[in-house]
Amino acid sequence: MTPSLGSNIDLTVIIIYFLAILAFGSFFGKYTKTTKDFFFAGQRFSWWLIAMSCIATLVGSYSFVKYSNRAFEYGMPATHAYLNDWPWLFLWMFGWFPVLYYSRVISVPDYFEKRFGSKCRMAATFILLIYMIGYIGYNFLTIGVALQPILQWNLYVIVVTVAVVAAIYVTAGGQTAVIMTDLFQGVLLLLAGLTILVVGFHMVGGFGAFWDSWPVEQRKAFMPLTKPSGFNTAGVFWQDGMANSAAFWFMNQGIILRFLSVKNVKEGRKAMMAIMLVLMPLAAIAVCCSGWIGRSFVNQGIIEIPEQSETVFVLVADAVSRFLEIPGMFGLIIAALTAALMSTADTLINGVSVVATNDVIRPYIWKNRSDRFYLKCARWVSIGAALIGISLVPLFNSFGNLYDAHAAFTASVTPPMVMAIMMGFIWKRYSAMGAMATLMGGIIFMGISMVEPAVIYPFSHGMEAGGEGIKAYKYIRAFYGMFMSGLLGVIFTYLSEAPVKSKLLRYIWGREKVLMREFKGFEPNTECGANVNLAIKVCADLQEDAVRVPAGAMKEMKALQGDLVFLSAQGWMHGGLKSAHGQIKGESKTEVEISASLLDTISVADGEMIVVEKNF
Secondary structure (H helix, E strand, C coil): CCCCCCCHHHHHHHHHHHHHHHHHHHHHHHHCCCHHHHHHCCCCECHHHHHHHHHHHHCCHHHHHHHHHHHHHHCHHHHHHHHCCHHHHHHHHHHHHHHHHHCCCCCHHHHHHHHHCHHHHHHHHHHHHHHHHHHHHHHHHHHHHHHHHHHCCCHHHHHHHHHHHHHHHHHHHHHHHHHHHHHHHHHHHHHHHHHHHHHHHHHHCCHHHHHHCCCHHHHCCCCCCCCCCCCCHHHHHHHHHHHHHHHHHHHCHHHHHHHCCECCHHHHHHHHHHHHHHHHHHHHHHHHHHHHHHHHHHHCCCCCCCCCCCCHHHHHHHHHHHHHCCCCHHHHHHHHHHHHHHHHHHHHHHHHHHHHHHHHHHHHHCCCCCHHHHHHHHHHHHHHHHHHHHHCHHHHHCCCCHHHHHHHHHHHHHHHHHHHHHHHHHCCCCCHHHHHHHHHHHHHHHHHHHHCHHHHHHHCCCCCCCCCHHHCCCCCHHHHHHHHHHHHHHHHHHCCCCCCHHHHHHHCCCCHHHHHHHHHCCCCCCCCCCCEEEEEEECCCCCCCEEEEEHHHHHHHCCCCCCEEEEEECCCCCCCCCEEEEEEEEEECCCEEECHHHHHHHCCCCCCEEEEEECC
């Protein structure tokens, strides 16, 4: 049996962390009263809160475990997976995201139905659920692998315990609970990773000694193009940079829900810029540094780490904690690892509940039920997603190491969906027949490649297969899948009639004003004005999102009748939690007049001062 790590104090810290997250996440159930709250958190959050919660999701537990192991083995090139998302930045910020936000879609399959029809929606639902539920299972496995040397429990006991905690608070609080817990966890996991880096430098004698202790080949920015077969530049580019990064930002329902929770498109773009330019580089360092420090530790004889170890992060964290001699420090660092798991798993569980409820239950099983009924369904689906994720752990565990399991899974599942999304919102000529061919034909070709991997060889850049079946060409399969799926889409699009362009305005990348007009129902008002501070007053004759604003304030905001406004409590620390959307439908005297339900959403008292901001 592997020697246990840490002390009883560390174990206590981990348990207290679990209980704190469970209570903290469940607390936000009071903000979840409708399916819109459960899925989108009322679309009211600020950019900084979304950015931090997204980085917590991005830096999943598999990141700490997987990339620490790869950094220990290969050095600097292990950062590529976190630094190759930039090519997608412009396309996401000015193409996909505004299309999703302004078209009022609830899920990726919902987009497929509005763009292509119900058959494409069913196909997209099938692929997306496989992707997200599989990812849940993979995350559960990584946390089990990381915690097993500490807890000395059976792997599956650990997996079930973690799954229960994540399912409970997501079920209670929905998207709001996910965002607020991930904000806390994002800060914790970045601090933990950077602490290991700084203390590790000190332990090995400074940066110079750290750098000199590395083999020369590990200091290079890139791996060779096609060697070794398990980790090379061509494979990482196609699997991580192309298929996996595109899947994460364009088809991952959990991430899409996170960005659809911002108060407007401008805030979403700010969040993405902060993620890509600031938080992603920090995340790359945080998840890889324990592998780098571990290599220096081994080379200087500080600790022993077996080659191809799956617990590099845990062993290095233990060594750093012993050096600091701070009681509970190791437990806090492992709690950060747990935070990384929870922040990825909770996002995926919430995403599965959205897709299953809106794309399976609502249209096909129980139609025309109340919103409360669908909210209950979403909560039950959250529990079911966690249970199915647990059942997939043995499959991923059979790959032998976490990096190969992740690569094989994403390269096998994501290419058809990625290509259908890309061509769908960029190419006006792309037809429903072409989309169906991309999705279903792509899945068929991916299946063929698992039975007969030799079909991938023309796309392999000459690299070795490195295994059999799904384990062969684990990375470059993504290139094969994207090419074949895209080719099918082009062929069948030109074999079918072109779609009616006038029906595609909301769902195709184009002038943003056109998308805004489709969202609002009439011409948007994009003239810039100032935000105003007004007292709030409840009026019994106003319903839902109707708002009356004084004429002077409207002039200051440069607002017109029918404009959309954002109402929030004063201050920025709530990050949008105490806020709501409204629409100007009349003038008042001195206060901003709203309905009682809107006041309840903003969570302020009648007569308090709030901030009124014009959207468009």
